[in-house]
Amino acid sequence: MRQYAFRPAEALAEYPEKSQPAPAPQIPEGALVIADQGVFAAGGIVLESDGTFDPVNGQHDPTGQTRTSWMTTPDGRDGWNDIFLCKGYSTYLVDQPRRGDAGQTSTAQEISTVTQDQAWFTQFRLGRWPEFNEGSQFPQDEASIDQFFRQMTPDTSAFDQTVIADALVAAFEKSGPGILVTHSQGGMPGWEIGARSDKVEAVVAIEPGSVPFPASMNPDEITYGYQIPYEEFAALIEKPIIIYMGDYIPAEPSDLNAENFWTMVLAGSRQFAEVAGSMGGDITVVHLPDEGITGNSHFLFQELNNEEIAGHLYAWLTEKGLG
C-alpha cells in the first residue's frame, strides 16, 4: 500500500517573499483530506489448547505480521504509517510474498493451526505469559492484547529470502528512492535489499532476526549472524544503517531461550556495527534503555511510546539528510 504525503513546504514554495506572512496551507487540488485512518480486527473466536504452556521450552510455528502492523497499534492509536505521513514522508507498506494479501504462491506449505499466542507473548518479550514485564509499554488491557494477536497471519509458503528481496527490489524500482524499514524476520531480506537496490537510501532495522558479516571474516569470530559475499556486504554498508533494540534483553543468561535469543541479536548487532565501521560504514545501534527509553518489547513501534521512538528515528534521519 502506498500513500503519498502532502508536504506543506511544497505548497508554500509559490510564496517566496519572506516579507509576507506564509498563508495557511491550502488543500492541494486532487488531494485526499483524511480525518483519520487505521485498521482493526473484528469477530472471530479464541481457542485454547489442552495442557499448560511452558515458557522455557515453548515452541512456535512460522507465522508473522503484515503491513497491518504499521497501520495501527494494539490500542488503536496512530501507527508509524500515520506518524511518518504527518512528518511529510510518503509511505509504502508491504505484504511480503507468501503472506497476507500477497499470499499467492506456486510452492504452498501447510497452514498452521497451532494455538501459539502464549509462545509469541514470551518470544516478543511482552513478558512471561500471562504476566507482563514490569514497566512494559505494551497496552495491557484485554482488548489490546486481542487486537495484537489478530494481526498475525500464516505464511502460505516457506519463507524465502531471495523471493522477498527480489520483490522488494522491484517495489523500489516502482517507488523510487526511499528508506527501507524492516522488522524482525524481515531484517534478513532487508540487508539483501539494501545491498542490491540503488534506490535504498538508508536501512532502519527494528530488532532484526539476524545480522550479516562479510565472507572474508573468520566464522569463529562471529558472535551471532551469517556471512554474505564481501561485495554484497560492502554495497550494503555504503548506506547509513540504524538498528533499534528494545528493553528486557538480559545481560546475563536467562532461563528463557526466548530471551537469550535477543541477547545474541544485540551482541551480533554491535559486532556488525564494529566490523562495518572498520570498513567505513555508518552503523548506529540503539539499545533503547541506554537512551533512557524503557519498557519496550519486540514491537516497540506499536507500543505506548511509539511516537517518542518515531521521533528518535526522525532525528537520526534528519542528521543523515533524510528528514
Place this chain on the structure above:
Amino acid sequence: MRQYAFRPAEALAEYPEKSQPAPAPQIPEGALVIADQGVFAAGGIVLESDGTFDPVNGQHDPTGQTRTSWMTTPDGRDGWNDIFLCKGYSTYLVDQPRRGDAGQTSTAQEISTVTQDQAWFTQFRLGRWPEFNEGSQFPQDEASIDQFFRQMTPDTSAFDQTVIADALVAAFEKSGPGILVTHSQGGMPGWEIGARSDKVEAVVAIEPGSVPFPASMNPDEITYGYQIPYEEFAALIEKPIIIYMGDYIPAEPSDLNAENFWTMVLAGSRQFAEVAGSMGGDITVVHLPDEGITGNSHFLFQELNNEEIAGHLYAWLTEKGLG
C-alpha cells in the same frame, strides 16, 4: 482498513451567513492530507502449466481477491475507495476471515498452487482467453493484466458464510451505521449481514454469487438462488438494496458454462427483486447495458469507466437519503 473522510460541508458549518462567500476549506486539525494513495504488486514470477486451456470445461480452485481490489485498478487509477472518500464517505475495507491479512485460522485447508489465470479470465467475463470481449472496459495492456491477477490470494481455510457474517456484524458494531458493499462470493455473506445487523443501512451487491429467497416459497419456482428463513429475508429487505450486473451476460445459452452462470445470476436477481418487492422491499437490479453502460466484466468497479459506475451508485444512494 478504515479511512474517515473529511467533509468540507462540516468544516463550513461555522460560516452560516449566506451573504458571505464561503471560504476555501482549510485543513482541519489532526487531518492527514494525502496527495495520492493506492496499491500495487511488484516482483514475483509467472508460471505456465503444460497443456492447452479449455475455456468450455476450464475449472478453478477457490481463491479470491482482498481489500486490495477497492484500493486501485489494474492500471493504477483511483479505486472505489478513493472515489467514495472524495465524495465525502468514510470507508472500511475488509479482508474476510481466512483470507489475506485475516488469514489466521483454526481449520486450515491446503493452499492451491494450480495455475488458473486463464480460467478466471473466462469466468470473470474479461473474454475468451487470450481474446478480450469486444468493447471491453478492462485495461488490456500486459502490465494491467499482470497487476490484476496478482490481486488474488488463496483462502487459508474453507469459505464459511457464518464465520464471515459474524465478523462483519462485529465490524459494523465498531464502525457504526454504514452501507455494505459486496462483490461476487462476498454477496452471500452480505445478504446475511444485511439481515442480521441493524447498522447496515443499505446493501450494494456487485454481481453477487447468489441471491436469497424466503423459505416459504415453493423451491421449484426459484430460477436461481437459495432459501433462508422467512424472518431473515424480511429483515434483509427492510433495507434498500441495489444489485449491479455487467455486460457480456448471454441472453441465449452460450457454449461457455462460465457465461451461462451469469445468465442465471441475472435472472435470479430479477426474481429476487420481484419477490422482495411484492413483500414491500425496495430492490433495484441494474443491468449496466440497459443503462447504456457497456463493456463491463465481473470487475466493473475496477474498469476504465469505474468512476461513471461509482457515479451511478452515488445517484442511487443520494435518492435513498444516503448521499
